[in-house]
Amino acid sequence: MPQSFLHSARRLAACLSLSLLGLTWAAPTPLPVLAWPAPDSLPISALLRPAPVPLQRPPFRLKTPAQPGNWTAWVIAAPRERPAQIAERYGVTLSALRVVQSGGERAPSGLPLPGGQVVRVPLPPPIVVVRRPASIKTVTLRYGDTLSALMLRSNLSERELISANLDLGSLDKLSVGTRLNIPTRETGLLLRIKPGQSAAELIHLYRASPLSVARANAITLPTELRVGDELLLPGIYADSRRDELLARRERAAQQAREAVVLAQYQAFEAWKTARLMERQRRYEAYQAWLNSPERLALVAKYQRQAQYDTWLAQQAAEASARQAEYQSFVAQQNVEDAARTQTIKGQMLDLAANDPRPQMQAAVLAEQSAPDLRLVWPLDHPRLTSRFGEEDIEFHVEQFHGGLDMVEPMGTPIHAAQDGEVTKSGDGAYGTNVYTVDAALGLTIIYGHLSATAVEVGQQVKQGDLIGYVGCTGECTGPHLHFELRLGGTPVDPLAFLP
Structure with a gap:
């Protein structure tokens, strides 16, 4: 193994150890931003004409600050330079520019400016770069997504998913649009460094391996990470958070079961009370109806109905007798019709036999046999x-x-x-x-x-x-x-x- 590599490795381990012990280390140079606040007291002679600095896109996440403040660029115009050129260079509209004069500020007219003219250009707030591990990707939940399906697709356990999403409030109630962190390589505890914390303190607090943390977060020293950055501690898992979410799920399920049982009991009690009241009402109505004129009229109606049923039975018996008599008559008519049919067929054969045409004679002989x-x-x-x-x-x-x-x-x-x-x-x-x-x-x-x-x-x-x-x-x-x-x-x- 080359001696230079061993020497570099020893220096890295020493640096990490010094950082964990709380020793001071020089902070890296911050990344450039697109704009900066310019105080009104800044001399005009000290102003420069800044050119836009391209931002690289490492595995960082970009966000705007909560309170952007007042961001302004003071520009000294070149001779015969037009305000539209300045607006185009800084990516703002022409109406946003203000020409500074002794009596105040005015909107540019669009004509060329004299050399040395000061122009105030309002700029959007700067983009703050927040660093996060490159192996962590963000997934936005869509309609129909569940944690179980997401874990199956990402080959993650429930423990690993919870450790990467400490702000997860429930394992079941997930709304559409929720953003979840998905580890693609190392799994572990994903933390955001808060004010008053440092990466070295968090590594020491959770007893994580410095080398594993350095590889997982693509850093050389813990001091590279600042407040607001995200830190991945491989092999460290939020078991207490998982137990809390599981207990919360069990409590919610128990409350749901108890609510169902209570609703069923209340529905049963209401049904039983309503049934008793209905039975009491029917009994009282029946007692009142026993000697009522309506009941007496109904009894008389039933008697008339019985008499009518008896008459109908007699009519049915008479109709059955008439039907039997009719069937006997039809059978006799069928016998007579059959006899007449045979007679007619015989007459037809006789007529055909007297027909001299050979076809008729052949038909008669075929019909006879x-x-x-x-x-x-x-x-x-x-x-x-x-x-x-x-x-x-x-x-x-x-x-x-x-x-x-x-x-x-x-x-x-x-x-x-x-x-x-x-x-x-x-x-x-x-x-x-x-x-x-x-x-x-x-x-x-x-x-x-x-x-x-x-x-x-x-x-x-x-x-x-x-x-x-x-x-x-x-x-x-x-x-x-x-x-x-x-x-x-x-x-x-x-x-x-x-x-």
């Missing part, structure tokens, strides 16, 4: 415009009409008349069509002239499922459904299998 089919109507109560084989329009004369045309408004839902597999869904012989096939029965059902389909090829549909919507695609004269049945490929009359 058809299995027992129980179809449902694809539309609810439709209006039939063209029946099976009917030659009602010229197109049906040219082309045999092999189904039923059912008229309904555009977009009316169409439902499956029978189970089956969709074999076609889209454009076809009847505009937009849907074909369903029941292979076991040899049955094919065609739904024609649809505006849109709701099924896809290969899909299995059940009786009543949505097939599509009424439309007017293909050859048609208006919105309707062409409903066609084919048994073994032969068109048959759908009315022979619909209920």
Whole structure:
């Protein structure tokens, strides 16, 4: 190790020891400031024209003094120098300058000044430099910040955070805008040197290591720090302050719990008193109401209500008997309607048998050998415009009409008349069509002239499922459904299998 380094280290240790023992040490030269107070008694010949001195920005904090006082610069103008040049040089407005004359002061006119003219320039108060450790940064709390989150982000314990912020009044009630000191390297006790104190006394009082203090505060001697500067004592922690804040938190929590319990008890007592008063009021009102005209009228009303309920029960029994009689009548009518339907279907078969057209003869043979089919109507109560084989329009004369045309408004839902597999869904012989096939029965059902389909090829549909919507695609004269049945490929009359 070089001898010069050892010699310097010994001198530093000796200086620190002398400072801790209270021996006098020469104070360092203070930093320059931007302005200075100039007493009115100062001779004009002693005034200089000061130039602004740039301030360095070490790890210091700047603040203005509590009572700045009267700060003024007296300037001797050069020949032909304008007041605006002086104002610009000192960073003030032209109206702030005052030209000194024998009779007093006046505002400058803006014209060039004669050489030697005295001008008073009011200056802002100087900036006082306050020194603090470079490893301490300041954080301003924002909305939603908590001490626990801040400690987690800064990797600090509660003890370390409290020791760096002795003015912290609570661990829980922190307002937005609160400024906290955050150690970024060494942690310890952060103190502000007060009047009557010195850094050496504080180091000796808290028994801190002088070398650790010198490294943490970037100083050579304790006398470099003055009143108002901040001093970091590494490894020293404000445990008593932490215990005080924790005790304050516990007291506040206990008071809050006691306040909640007291409020609950008071609410319970108020509720119990109100309940007793309400029960007493109701009992007294009930005693007064027992023989009141209102009660007697209510008793008579209840008697009339009982009589009315008895009458309603009799009416319900009679209505039930009438309903049973009606259901029996409906069942008989259904039997008669079924018989008439079979008779009509027989007559239709007879008429079709007498029709010489080969399509009608083929339909009759297919219907006679058809299995027992129980179809449902694809539309609810439709209006039939063209029946099976009917030659009602010229197109049906040219082309045999092999189904039923059912008229309904555009977009009316169409439902499956029978189970089956969709074999076609889209454009076809009847505009937009849907074909369903029941292979076991040899049955094919065609739904024609649809505006849109709701099924896809290969899909299995059940009786009543949505097939599509009424439309007017293909050859048609208006919105309707062409409903066609084919048994073994032969068109048959759908009315022979619909209920």
